Amino acid sequence: MNISDNNTGTNALSAHEREIFVFLVGCIIPSAKDLDLPGADDPVIIEDIIAIGQQNTSNLKKLICELDTLAPGDFQDLTSREKAALIHEFRHQCTHSALFLETITATGYYRDPRVLEHIGVEVRPPFPEGYHVEQGDWGLLDPVRERGPIFIMPD
């Protein structure tokens, strides 16, 4: 395992670790050609996901250690059946890291402008424009009013 100490840039992952990392991230959210949606392993999104992961060094280190243990040999040599077994093992034995990977993957993926546009979210921060929420009709409370007080007054 070799994660650089300063944890900056993508160099924090060795080529081998990066390969498994990208593979797993792409398994969580693959591209959908029919929807014209990138996968989480899209080159731009993956950099963002790695950057998010690097904000939590201890979790990232643990994840990388586990990736190394799961696939010690040459990842490219694995058959698709072996890769499926690797995913299964990762999700069921490395639950903490799997949760971490899901979290950083979703965080990076669902702020990519292409993805946001596709799901109908305006590509802008919430502030300063804000949003509209309908007021609603508080007349709906009439039955609650009619039933009268429900609290106990002890004194």
Added chain:
Amino acid sequence: MNEVVDILIIGGGPSGAAIAWSLAETKMRILCLEQGEWPNSDQFPSTGMDWEGRQQSDFSINPNVRKNSADYPINDDDSPIKIANFNGVGGGTVLYAGHFPRLLPSDFRVRSLDGVAEDWPITYKSLEPFYAHNDRIMGISGLAGDPAYPAKDQILPPVPMGKTGRMFGKAMNKLGWHWWPSDAAILTEEYEGRAPCINLGQCLSGCAQGAKGTADLAYWPEAVRARVEVRTGCRVSRIDTREDGMASGAYYFDKDGNEVFQPAEIVVVACNGIGTPRLLLNSASEKFPNGLANSSGLVGKNLMLHPYAKIWGQVDEELDGHKGPPVCLWSMQFYETDKNRGFDRGYSYQFVRGQGPARTAIDGLSAGQIPWGQDHHQAFRNAFGRSAGLVSICEDLPELTNTVTLDPEMTDGNGIPAPKITYRISENTQQMLDHSIARGTEILEAAGARNITSQSPLPYAGWHLLGTARMGTDPQKSVVNEWGRSHDIKNLFIADGSVFVTSGGVNPTSTIQAISLYVADQIKTRIYDLFD
């Protein structure tokens, strides 16, 4: 050594702010020492595209994740519920949801009514004027006439019902159960020069609009104008005492890491239900070997955290999603004791809107509702903007075994021992959690939801920190008296949630601040025989 002050307040959260504001009219020299800084709303997550990501890093509600320089680590390994807080001027209100219920009258009389725990030495009626005053200063929105409460004034109109509120309101009507718009510390109109809510939906990571009733905006500016000094970046390590057993002031680490002594005539601790016992225990001395104000042995005991259950589902219609204050409605249907339910006391429900896209995906993935692989996209679309739910806030009864102690190894950046939490969910609370999931599922079913899931207890929801220096008239069974003064140290006061005798089943900040204003009022009215 610094110049002596009349009143030293430790902690600049909502309790410290309220007591400082109230005491300011005495024209005494008042100083607040706060370990954090003034929040800077330009930097809040909702101002940037990475708003959801920052909720998991520098704006995490969990200090052990956030690790800002103002934070201190908390060893909560021995608790199923992890601690959430914010350390800075405004305290937890900077990140809170602003859900602002009061305790109910029965909460102050649980021993008399239900034979559990202890009665409070004060009543709802005695706190009522302070609740009302606090509501006006914080700027509380809500709707008068809630049959779950004694009458109270409406200050601002309620937060919008939205599609989510309408759906739940109809469901509750179908079941014949109580619901009402939440009292919320969220400005629905311009108020006292503060801007109204624009439905950013990001209350839990700081309101960039300044529309949330936070202590740094609602209380501190006026207190500072009245010449209260807030000294930030100052972490108090211990309170010192004189020969006669009275507090003489406190030692703190300044921004440069120097330890400085601040002398004071009166010391008020307002560091919350964990920070306060931590400080009192860290103030042990030859004269007070078990910690300060601890002759009862109750400092750090009876920690109550309000276990939450979350019940969640998906519907066909488009709801509000992440837009609008997450706070929406409440229900007190299961609040008062009903012995037929198999547990004492009860819980409230808080109905909440949906989540942002990333949070929707993260929660869906961890609940197994949004899968890995090609089906991810369709499952995400079913959930995003079409999910909503409710949380139950369960009354936690005091237990001596639920504690805050000092960790023998862990320390903060200044080398001060960190707090260690030991906490178990009691059988009574567990039954309440289970009951709330069953009823919550019925509510979601009545709303037409599918894919209903629940989580209990919510693991990262230890944000109500109560009971660790309880109030009472008997010095052997309480840490402070019925007006917040330590039984042991006659010029030491506690003004935060530590003094709660029981937790109730609602969010505590309005009660914490009402108590804080009440303690200030007692100090002012008893000023001539305060130390007798």
